[in-house]
Amino acid sequence: MRKTIMGLLATAVAAMFTGCYESGTDADIQATAARVSISPAAISFNADGRTSDGAAFGTYIVTINPYGKMYTGWDAALVGTDWATLDYHTASPDGVVEKALRITCAANTHYKRTGTLRITLPKTGETADFTITQTGLKPDATLDLSTEGPVEMMAIDPAEVTVTFETNMPVSTVTAQVGKEDDWLTCTLDRDAGTLVLAASENLSPTDTREATVTVTAGTEDTSLATREIKVRQLANVTYLFIFGSGVPHHADFDNAAQMDKNDLVFGLKQYFRSGKVILSTSRTPDSYPRYALTSDGKLTALADAAAEASAPELAFDIAGLNNLQVTIALDEANTVVPENSTAAFTRISTLNSMPESELANYPTKEYATRDGKTKTWMTTGLHWNGGASMGTYKLGSGLVGGSKTGGYDEAEYTMRNPAFDTEENGGTIKELMMPDGVTTRASVYGRLYSSYETLTGDPAGALSSALLMSFPLGGAGTVVIDAVGNAVTLEPLLKNDLKGYAATADGDAQAEAEHPSLTMQLQGICPYGWHIANMSDWRDLLYAVSESSKTYTDYPVAASLASYGAMTSANSTNVAAHLRCKEWLDAEFNPATVISNGAEAFGFNLYPQGWRLYKSGYDYSANSGNVRFYCLVPMMGQTTASKKALWRAYCTTSADLVFDDGFDIGNGSGAAVRCVKNYENF
Structure with missing residues (x-):
């Protein structure tokens, strides 16, 4: 069988080449590797000594082809391969292939091994080497x-x-x-x-x-x-700055220092800052000094060692919050920082058109106890900032309007605002509800209505969204948002069914927050710097404060177990709304069936029936509509489908219960109340 195969191969080669070898040129000698070939080209054996085809030995045909002229003389030998043997097998006597090789390999019980088959051309002394490989029983090196x-x-x-x-x-x-x-x-x-x-x-x-x-x-x-x-x-010897300290709580110690962004010798960092030390270092080495402390006059002071760092000055921030820090350093000839010629400046990162601090005096506040022994500070009236005198045609939000279904847009998107659907303040013809003094608008006491988009972005819209179907203003699912205290939160749609399974316990709430950080994100929106739109965690803690208050005012008891994400999303929060309302709910113009606790005034939350503004039907459910309601936006993604984009809301009708749901349309449910809570650190 072997002779037959070799004969066929030899015949094929003979058909391609004719003539005899003419020896002697340097070009011929340099081209040995091209002239000598074997078939099969790879000489490999398994650990048991057989070829990959299972043969007991390998047969290899040697062909010499010097540029189309056959050369028939060659010798073969194994080099450094004492585990294999070689003999010749004579091929057909036609002069094309003088002879073939047969290599037999011993079994290999060790690692992979290699050897060399060397073909020599006697006339010139030229050689060509071919590698012999045999796998072993032991695995290859790792x-x-x-x-x-x-x-x-x-x-x-x-x-x-x-x-x-x-x-x-x-x-x-x-x-x-x-x-x-x-x-x-x-x-x-x-x-x-x-x-x-x-x-x-x-x-x-x-x-x-x-x-x-x-x-x-x-x-x-x-x-x-x-x-x-x-x-x-x-890295090249370029100056870098690393920042840490008690004034940068997300990077409080050296091991967690943040590398500042660099543009030549100007360094920047957007981060949450509070009163405390702000330390800079040009090195990542733990014991490397000098370091530099930022001082209140916008300068750097050198810290020679750890003792100096321990007594470094602290920066005082009037309000803890997001800031853009810019440090400009000066270097001497040795590429060392010259602190007295270096400067630092902080710029607040705040929502466009958010309410300025100067307006805070117009807002009553109250601290409510939380389950963990702390407090949260709420504004005890709805936000009523309209953007100020310099705001253009459309203000931030809208005042409160009486009546019901005052008219709205039927189209999917308006091309021009209709004055008949807007308040006078927003360039329309609808009059706002006034207080009994006939001068003060009710919105300035109880709060305005804001669209979800302007609530989160500060872009004024007169409490009206531009379409029936809109996406979450800060981005879709997967968008990473940095909240007002520097936490990075990945946005996700959350439904009631996602939360109702959590146990109504502290451990259950902690698990829910760990798995769904959106519950606790503090989004400033149009609230003042240092404040944020009340999130689900804030409403949960408020429910706990209500449950404690109801122990004194027992006409509408509230179970402490309601103050949990699982309970808030499984059913209505029983009796809670009765403790949140202001006494105006009992005025004659309201539905006389409104339920209000005798402890509501003492609790002091002052929830007012502001109603809402709908894209399609206009103002509705407002103070004298005969069907009063309170709606408040909760800044968390809810139902998200091709036909519905929604946020969460807290709302109540005239019953005693407060309700939380995930279906408050971002577009269609345009205008609602906004409640602000003072920022707190939750990291």
Whole structure:
């Protein structure tokens, strides 16, 4: 069978080439590798000594082809391969292939091994080598590193980096080698500990980074060899600033320092700041000094050591909140910070058109106790900021309007506002409800109506959305939002069914908040700087305060268990609304069936029937409509489908119950009340 195969191959080769070999040129000698070939091209054996096809030995046809002219003389030998034997097998005597090889391999009970088949052309002494490979019963070498990089090192005071390794080969075979041109990097190998320690010298160049490769091997060429590379990069001697301290609570200590954004010698950071120390460092090395403290006059003061840092001055912020910090540093010739010539400035990050602090005096506030022994401060009236005198045609929100279904848009989107649907303040013809003095509008006492979009963005719209169907103003699901206290929250649609399964306990609430951070996000919106739109956590805590108050005013008892996400979303919050209302709910113009607790005035939440403004039907459910209601926006994504985009809301009719639901249309349910809560740290 073997003779037949070889004969066919030889015949095919003979058909392609004719003539005889003419020896002697340098070009012929240099092209040996191209002239000598074997078939099959790969010489490989399994651990049991058989070929990949299961044959007891491998047969290989040798062909010499010097540029189309046949050369018939050659010899073969095995080099460094005492585990294999070689004999010749004569092929057809047509002069095309003089002979073939037969290689027999012994079984391999160890690691993979390699050898060499060398073909020699006697007339010229030229040789061509072919690799012989045999797998072994033992597995090939493995080498795992804790990192293969890129490892980044600082230019000055670069910290050592420890890389651990694991291998199935004897640790005595492990080597680590740094490139010959990379003498700035050293690698110390501890085979017993299974570690490599990388250390770099300082890079004094202000422009050039340095890169190196560490090659790690395990095993040997004779058995089995595994090779891995670690890429190392050292930064140029460019000045970086890292910031931490008690005044930056998200980065309170050096280990959690934040690297500031860099633009030449100006550094920036958007972060939540509070009163406390704000420390800068140009190094990541824990014991590296000097460091620099920001001072209240916008300067930097040098800190020579840890003792100086411990007594560093503190910055005082009148209101804790998001700020954009900009630090401009000066350097001397040694590239060292000159603190007396460096400056720092803070700029508040606040929602466009949010209510200024100067208006806070017009808002009564009250602290309500929470279950964990703390308090939350609420504005005890609805927000009634209209954007100020400089606001254009449309104000932030709308005043309160009497009557019912005052007219709205039937189209999916309006192309022009209709004055008949707007209040006089917003360029329309509808008159606002006034207080008994005939001068003060009710909105200025009890709160205005705001669209969800303007509530969150500060873009004025006169409490009217531009369409029936709108998306969440801050982005879709998956958008990361930084809230007013610096927490990064990934937006997600939440439904009542997502929350009702949580236990009505502190542990159940903690689990819900951990799995759904939107429950606690503090979005400033159009509330003043330092305040935020009441979130689900705030309403839950308010329910707890109501339950405590109802122990004194027992006409409408409220169970403490209602103050949980599971209970709030499983059913109505029984009797809660009765304790939140202001006494005006009992005026003759309201539905006389309104339920109000005899403790509501003492509780002092002053919830008023503001109604809402609908895109399609106009103002409705308002103070003298005969069907009064209170609606308040909760800034959390609710139902989100192709046909509905909704937020959450807290609302009540004239019954004693308060209701939370996930279906408050962002577009269609345009205008509602906004309640603000003072910021608190929840990280």
